Amino acid sequence: MERLSHEQLRSHRWYGTESLRSFSHRARTRQLGLSAEEHMGRPVIGILNTWSELNPCHIHLRERAQDVKRGVWQAGGYPVELPVMSLSETFQKPTTMLYRNLLAMETEEVLRSYPVDAAVLMGGCDKTTPALIMGAISMDLPAIYVPCGPMIPGGFRGEVLGSGSDMWRYWADKQAGLVGDAVMAGVEEGIARSPGHCMTMGTASTMTSVAEVLGLTLPGAAAIPAVASAHNRMAAASGRRAVEIAWEDLRPSAILGAAAYADAVTTVLALGGSTNAVIHLVAMARRSGVELTLDDFDEASRRVPVLADLRPSGAYVMEDFYLAGGLPGLLGRISDLLHLDRPTVTGLSLRETLAEAAVYDDKVIRTREDPLSAEGGLAVLRGNLAPAGAVIKHVAADPRLLKHTGPAVVFDGHRDLMRRLNDEDLPITADSVLVLRGAGPRGGPGMPEHGMLPIPERLLKAGVRDMLRISDARMSGTSYGACVLHVAPESHVGGPLALVRDGDPITLDVEARTLTLGVPDEELDRRRAEWRAPETVYRRGYGTLYDEHILQADEGCDFDFLTGSGGAPEPDTE
Ligand code: FES
Ligand code: MG
Numbered sequence: 001m002e003r004l005s006h007e008q009l010r011s012h013r014w015y016g017t018e019s020l021r022s023f024s025h026r027a028r029t030r031q032l033g034l035s036a037e038e039h040m041g042r043p044v045i046g047i048l049n050t051w052s053e054l055n056p057c058h059i060h061l062r063e064r065a066q067d068v069k070r071g072v073w074q075a076g077g078y079p080v081e082l083p084v085m086s087l088s089e090t091f092q093k094p095t096t097m098l099y100r101n102l103l104a105m106e107t108e109e110v111l112r113s114y115p116v117d118a119a120v121l122m123g124g125c126d127k128t129t130p131a132l133i134m135g136a137i138s139m140d141l142p143a144i145y146v147p148c149g150p151m152i153p154g155g156f157r158g159e160v161l162g163s164g165s166d167m168w169r170y171w172a173d174k175q176a177g178l179v180g181d182a183v184m185a186g187v188e189e190g191i192a193r194s195p196g197h198c199m200t201m202g203t204a205s206t207m208t209s210v211a212e213v214l215g216l217t218l219p220g221a222a223a224i225p226a227v228a229s230a231h232n233r234m235a236a237a238s239g240r241r242a243v244e245i246a247w248e249d250l251r252p253s254a255i256l257g258a259a260a261y262a263d264a265v266t267t268v269l270a271l272g273g274s275t276n277a278v279i280h281l282v283a284m285a286r287r288s289g290v291e292l293t294l295d296d297f298d299e300a301s302r303r304v305p306v307l308a309d310l311r312p313s314g315a316y317v318m319e320d321f322y323l324a325g326g327l328p329g330l331l332g333r334i335s336d337l338l339h340l341d342r343p344t345v346t347g348l349s350l351r352e353t354l355a356e357a358a359v360y361d362d363k364v365i366r367t368r369e370d371p372l373s374a375e376g377g378l379a380v381l382r383g384n385l386a387p388a389g390a391v392i393k394h395v396a397a398d399p400r401l402l403k404h405t406g407p408a409v410v411f412d413g414h415r416d417l418m419r420r421l422n423d424e425d426l427p428i429t430a431d432s433v434l435v436l437r438g439a440g441p442r443g444g445p446g447m448p449e450h451g452m453l454p455i456p457e458r459l460l461k462a463g464v465r466d467m468l469r470i471s472d473a474r475m476s477g478t479s480y481g482a483c484v485l486h487v488a489p490e491s492h493v494g495g496p497l498a499l500v501r502d503g504d505p506i507t508l509d510v511e512a513r514t515l516t517l518g519v520p521d522e523e524l525d526r527r528r529a530e531w532r533a534p535e536t537v538y539r540r541g542y543g544t545l546y547d548e549h550i551l552q553a554d555e556g557c558d559f560d561f562l563t564g565s566g567g568a569p570e571p572d573t574e
Pocket of ligand 2 (some may be wrong): 089202
């Protein structure tokens with residue numbers, strides 16, 4: 001492995017030259033309390049920390065950064081912690097997805113504008129992982145990901161609770177009058193019992209697993225519980241490795257080729273992972289200059305079995321997965337479907353990182369002979385209602401609805417839905433198809449997680465727990481049900497969803513991968529001619545930038561001007 005000399009380090013331009021600027025940077029480092037021998041000639045390791053007091057998933061990252069720093073010092077680097085925006089899935093409104101690209105931009109520009117030689121990216125809550133990685137790809141400095149780790153299992157009265165999934169289940173039971181306030185108070189206290197991201201196979205666990213299989217973390221990092229001592233050790237080891245990748249100049253572009261993304265798709269499907277991964281992976285791949293489309297997911301979905309028996313599709317939670325062997329265990333079981341000879345951030349090939357992989361519990365990580373589902377959990381649908389595609393996680397849906405025709409009940413935006421859903425006069429049965437539009441990337445705005453439309457109370461009371469639902473929204477990775485998501489193009493830009501009227505027959509056929517609006521073309525043309533584009537929500541600020549540049553779901557919802565990598569000027573440091 002070739003190593004850079006210290007004069008070749010990027011930070012040398014800030015600290016080591018004969019210029020007035022370098023003098024000033026050294027003087028200001030004395031101001032920071034460091035003497036020359038503590039940092040001169042060492043690689044600067046930027047620790048991008050998404051810690052915040054309104055992000056319970058990342059609340060331990062302030063301390064965990066100290067473990068990373070310990071590792072960086074041990075290996076002869078100079079650690080600097082750089083706070084960046086925290087995307088808190090629970091608290092941030094209208095949706096963190098509105099801000100994924102903002103954090104990606106911030107990541108790229110922080111790395112570009114400061115004297116950083118390699119980056120440690122600390123995150124885990126949902127959009128944080130793709131955002132940090134997208135920024136790192138575009139800046140293309142050596143980078144290693146430190147996933148914040150899942151929470152310990154939730155618990156209440158002897159029952160394991162999983163984030164999201166069990167909240168919605170209990171909430172539905174409460175709406176149906178089956179449980180009271182005392183039970184709900186117990187669930188409130190028991191469902192999120194420690195720092196860390198959601199411990200189901202939601203978006204967070206899916207995307208940290210993606211980071212791991214792409215080769216951007218230390219092996220096994222994604223499943224380590226946030227509060228386990230192993231997590232401190234992984235953080236320190238990642239700090240040590242960050243110093244090495246700075247010397248080796250091992251950049252994301254050397255790791256993230258088409259094979260890495262193909263393996264990420266395979267892994268998401270074997271995990272029964274979140275539908276959000278489709279959008280994020282497409283966006284990440286486009287940053288890497290790799291073409292990844294919805295069809296790649298559908299094709300893989302037909303041959304990759306779901307082996308992880310994790311909620312919401314299965315029974316277990318992330319600590320079980322960790323103890324059962326974690327992601328290396330799962331990857332070992334699908335190694336024939338992976339590209340094993342590609343590089344990873346460890347300096348080893350994927351094959352070498354899996355040398356010790358083993359599964360310790362076949363109930364949690366199923367065997368190939370006994371999968372949770374023989375086919376992958378995602379299907380990509382097309383048809384006159386979704387010309388550019390839509391997605392359904394059918395493994396988490398009531399099988400009765402996977403081939404279904406019913407009359408549409410249409411809602412224009414989430415407010416309309418909440419206002420009218422429980423209206424006594426709303427003509428709706430268990431066979432109706434709930435349609436939510438105006439919830440896409442631009443219409444939402446931010447493509448909120450409204451895609452698991454609630455079931456009307458009177459149907460809940462009658463025992464209905466799943467209905468066919470269609471929207472241009474996303475849904476939480478911890479959600480479940482027959483929810484067709486990411487319909488593209490969205491209604492806000494005139495996609496066919498905008499033309500649906502109450503009572504129109506809609507047909508879903510998962511096996512045929514079709515989503516069809518049973519209205520003749522001439523009638524749709526007539527409706528299209530009458531259609532008027534809704535007003536944009538934003539008049540100024542970031543929202544305007546977002547509205548003008550956001551791509552549709554099938555293109556990954558990146559900003560059109562952020563696609564790709566490189567080409568931005570390095571700052572003049574003289
Ligand atoms: Fe942070 Fe679920 S709320 S991962
Ligand atoms: Mg989520």
